[in-house]
Amino acid sequence: MRRIRPGRPKKPKLAATIRKPRWPGGRTPKLPILRPSRSEPAYGRAEVEAAIADARKSHERLREAIDLLPQGIVFLDAEGRYILWNKKYAEIYGRSADLFKPGARLQDTIRIGVERGDYPDAIGREEEWLAERLARLYQPGERHEQKLADGRVVLIEERLTGDGGIIGLRVDITELKQREASFRLLFDSNPVPMIVCALDDERIVGVNDAAIEHYGYSRAEFQKLTIRSLQAFDSDPPWAGDRSNDERTARTWKHVKANGTLIDLAIYSRQLVYNDRPSVLLALMDITERKRAEARLAFLAQHDGLTGLPNRNLLRQQMDEILLHRRRSAGKVAVLMLGLDSFKSVNDTLGHGIGDKLLRGVAKRLRSTLREEDAIARLNSDEFAIVQTGLARPEDAVMLARRMLEAISEPFLLDGHSVVIGATIGIAMAPGDGDDAEKLLKNADMALSRAKTESRGTFAFFEAGMDARAQSRRRIETELREAIQNDVLRPYYQPLVDLSSGRITGFEALVRWPHPERGMISPAEFIPVAEETGLINALGGLMLRRACVDAAEWPGDVRVAVNLSPAQFRVGNLLSIVMDALRQSGLPAKRLELEITETLLLEKSSQVQATLHALRALGVRISMDDFGTGYSSLSYLRSFPFDKIKIDQSFVRDLAANPEAQAIIRSIVSLGKSLGVTITAEGVETEAELSCLRAEGCHEGQGFLFSRARPHAEIIELLRAQCEADAAVAGRAA
Numbered sequence: 001m002r003r004i005r006p007g008r009p010k011k012p013k014l015a016a017t018i019r020k021p022r023w024p025g026g027r028t029p030k031l032p033i034l035r036p037s038r039s040e041p042a043y044g045r046a047e048v049e050a051a052i053a054d055a056r057k058s059h060e061r062l063r064e065a066i067d068l069l070p071q072g073i074v075f076l077d078a079e080g081r082y083i084l085w086n087k088k089y090a091e092i093y094g095r096s097a098d099l100f101k102p103g104a105r106l107q108d109t110i111r112i113g114v115e116r117g118d119y120p121d122a123i124g125r126e127e128e129w130l131a132e133r134l135a136r137l138y139q140p141g142e143r144h145e146q147k148l149a150d151g152r153v154v155l156i157e158e159r160l161t162g163d164g165g166i167i168g169l170r171v172d173i174t175e176l177k178q179r180e181a182s183f184r185l186l187f188d189s190n191p192v193p194m195i196v197c198a199l200d201d202e203r204i205v206g207v208n209d210a211a212i213e214h215y216g217y218s219r220a221e222f223q224k225l226t227i228r229s230l231q232a233f234d235s236d237p238p239w240a241g242d243r244s245n246d247e248r249t250a251r252t253w254k255h256v257k258a259n260g261t262l263i264d265l266a267i268y269s270r271q272l273v274y275n276d277r278p279s280v281l282l283a284l285m286d287i288t289e290r291k292r293a294e295a296r297l298a299f300l301a302q303h304d305g306l307t308g309l310p311n312r313n314l315l316r317q318q319m320d321e322i323l324l325h326r327r328r329s330a331g332k333v334a335v336l337m338l339g340l341d342s343f344k345s346v347n348d349t350l351g352h353g354i355g356d357k358l359l360r361g362v363a364k365r366l367r368s369t370l371r372e373e374d375a376i377a378r379l380n381s382d383e384f385a386i387v388q389t390g391l392a393r394p395e396d397a398v399m400l401a402r403r404m405l406e407a408i409s410e411p412f413l414l415d416g417h418s419v420v421i422g423a424t425i426g427i428a429m430a431p432g433d434g435d436d437a438e439k440l441l442k443n444a445d446m447a448l449s450r451a452k453t454e455s456r457g458t459f460a461f462f463e464a465g466m467d468a469r470a471q472s473r474r475r476i477e478t479e480l481r482e483a484i485q486n487d488v489l490r491p492y493y494q495p496l497v498d499l500s501s502g503r504i505t506g507f508e509a510l511v512r513w514p515h516p517e518r519g520m521i522s523p524a525e526f527i528p529v530a531e532e533t534g535l536i537n538a539l540g541g542l543m544l545r546r547a548c549v550d551a552a553e554w555p556g557d558v559r560v561a562v563n564l565s566p567a568q569f570r571v572g573n574l575l576s577i578v579m580d581a582l583r584q585s586g587l588p589a590k591r592l593e594l595e596i597t598e599t600l601l602l603e604k605s606s607q608v609q610a611t612l613h614a615l616r617a618l619g620v621r622i623s624m625d626d627f628g629t630g631y632s633s634l635s636y637l638r639s640f641p642f643d644k645i646k647i648d649q650s651f652v653r654d655l656a657a658n659p660e661a662q663a664i665i666r667s668i669v670s671l672g673k674s675l676g677v678t679i680t681a682e683g684v685e686t687e688a689e690l691s692c693l694r695a696e697g698c699h700e701g702q703g704f705l706f707s708r709a710r711p712h713a714e715i716i717e718l719l720r721a722q723c724e725a726d727a728a729v730a731g732r733a734a
């Protein structure tokens with residue numbers, strides 16, 4: 001390879017020569033030549049000089065004008081000789097400028113430049129380079145770039161003039177090129193995936209390494225795609241509608257990767273000219289993870305973490321929509337508030353792990369009873385709200401309520417435990433009971449509270465007046481709390497009578513609340529409130545202690561029976577409370593009877609069983625109260641060895657006239673005999689009932705026929721009278 005050392009003047013050796021301009025039609029135009037015509041007079045010297053002076057002046061003016069131009073400009077004649085060039089032209093070429101002389105041929109200056117090494121691209125391929133350069137000279141409108149030895153880049157454009165000459169334009173595009181290079185660098189090595197799309201056909205014309213890696217397409221595959229083929233959904237490209245060309249805010253988009261996975265993107269777009277084509281640069285920020293996290297957060301804010309059901313917030317929103325639709329369609333909507341019965345005892349006895357599983361199981365079963373358009377939410381630990389839409393009649397809500405109760409009634413098998421849980425439902429209907437979410441939820445809740453106290457395990461509709469009742473319950477709660485604090489509550493005692501001897505064997509302690517304004521308030525009114533609010537523990541403890549103290553004053557073997565609420569078993573210290581009461585009063589354990597109801601055994605908890613056995617081991621007797629009112633009374637008898645069964649007063653009512661009731665009493669009595677359990681009939685009011693019970697062989701009776709519950713002072717009198725009577729009988733016998 002022949003190297004040309006710059007700076008050493010040499011005779012041009014390069015062979016490439018100028019090519020003749022190709023005019024349309026292939027002929028060189030005939031240029032007009034100005035000659036004095038024969039008819040015109042010859043010009044005198046002075047005129048010629050004046051004309052020359054004029055021409056110089058215009059030449060000067062032209063030079064001054066072109067010197068003002070920001071581009072380099074050069075005029076060549078038809079032979080390619082320099083006529084005129086401006087300062088910028090000389091400045092651009094810098095080190096070659098010494099070669100520019102009027103009359104010098106452009107091809108020669110280029111050739112010398114090449115030999116001196118003024119054009120770095122030519123080094124090593126001088127002949128070819130020169131041939132290419134000269135070929136371009138006469139291609140009108142052609143633009144090309146040229147690198148100079150000092151690193152600058154010039155944009156060259158050459159045009160033919162009317163007289164066969166050339167006007168050459170030179171723009172120093174060094175800065176532009178540098179900018180382009182830094183853009184390239186920024187683009188190619190950017191960690192953010194970027195692509196460039198042509199505006200007209202939306203083809204991907206440029207793509208950086210990060211995009212190749214992120215999408216999984218090769219560069220070649222990318223070049224065959226359009227932006228639309230990346231988009232997950234058929235829609236306009238991200239720059240559509242962007243007329244500002246200044247998209248500072250990102251738009252979010254979904255794209256598909258080569259492997260088919262969907263990604264969320266925030267796309268920043270900016271229009272630019274890329275490889276001479278109007279294009280858009282897209283910076284693609286993958287926000288899939290962020291979106292996922294946001295969606296998860298949004299879900300958590302609106303759902304219950306345990307069951308995955310909507311929470312109260314979301315339910316409210318859903319209800320707003322449902323109720324709006326209801327108003328338009330004039331249909332009916334039911335809100336069912338479902339509360340689990342004794343859920344707390346599951347938590348307390350089997351642990352929170354099982355409690356959580358139970359709630360999940362309940363949620364699942366409830367959901368399975370609903371249609372797609374109904375809504376369900378978990379509101380509190382053991383409360384669910386269900387919104388039933390498109391009802392024709394309130395009976396539809398009844399049917400759903402029954403379905404739900406049935407679904408829950410099946411035992412749940414959790415970690416080897418068979419857990420049975422009951423539920424109660426309160427129902428409010430729109431529009432009758434309210435037409436906004438707030439009111440319907442409140443009224444359904446009220447119906448639930450009512451159902452819980454009156455008919456656990458079933459459902460109740462909201463009724464006008466429940467509101468007032470709810471208020472009165474709140475008042476009872478406050479006043480009861482005070483009454484307990486001020487030690488106002490007293491036990492009254494109702495005798496239990498041995499039916500064969502007619503003697504009093506014991507008394508049941510029944511709480512009485514003497515209210516300053518309302519007189520004596522019935523336990524039926526405040527015991528349920530006490531149970532709901534937890535006040536029952538204080539109340540129960542109080543009754544137990546006082547009953548033991550009172551009974552210790554009674555003669556001989558007269559027993560006292562105290563009622564216990566299931567809530568007292570849940571606290572866990574019942575055994576020590578009973579032991580303390582016995583020790584402090586000095587009452588022998590065998591004279592204390594504890595009455596429990598079937599609802600306690602419904603809980604099937606081992607803690608309850610253990611406490612019952614421990615109490616019995618103390619010598620305390622355990623009675624089953626209100627026998628026959630539960631779901632499966634007989635099965636409860638198997639679960640614990642009771643000392644006494646108290647037949648509920650509903651079986652004693654009309655005993656004389658009701659053969660079925662007689663048959664029931666008869667079988668319970670015979671059951672009691674074979675199990676060795678005392679049978680007591682509650683609510684004996686008439687002689688007819690009494691004689692019936694006697695005839696059936698019932699052991700004990702309790703009821704208004706013998707006595708109502710009375711204050712302690714009266715009991716002392718009663719017992720004294722019995723003692724005297726006993727003494728009289730004994731005296732007579734003696």
Ligand code: C2E
Pocket residue numbers: 494509510511522523524527540543563564565595625626649682683684685702703704705709
């Ligand atoms: P219970 O344990 O079944 O008590 C018997 C209820 O029947 C008492 O009502 C009693 O007055 C009533 N009764 C007795 N004989 C007759 C009768 O011949 N005819 C009628 N119609 N009723 C009769 P009371 O005192 O209103 O108590 C109602 C319930 O309140 C009790 O039913 C018991 O479950 C609960 N209770 C009362 N005191 C306490 C207590 O200290 N602790 C707990 N946990 N519950 C209590």
Ligand code: MG
Pocket residue numbers: 508563595625
């Ligand atoms: Mg009782």
Ligand code: MG
Pocket residue numbers: 625626646648682
């Ligand atoms: Mg009873």
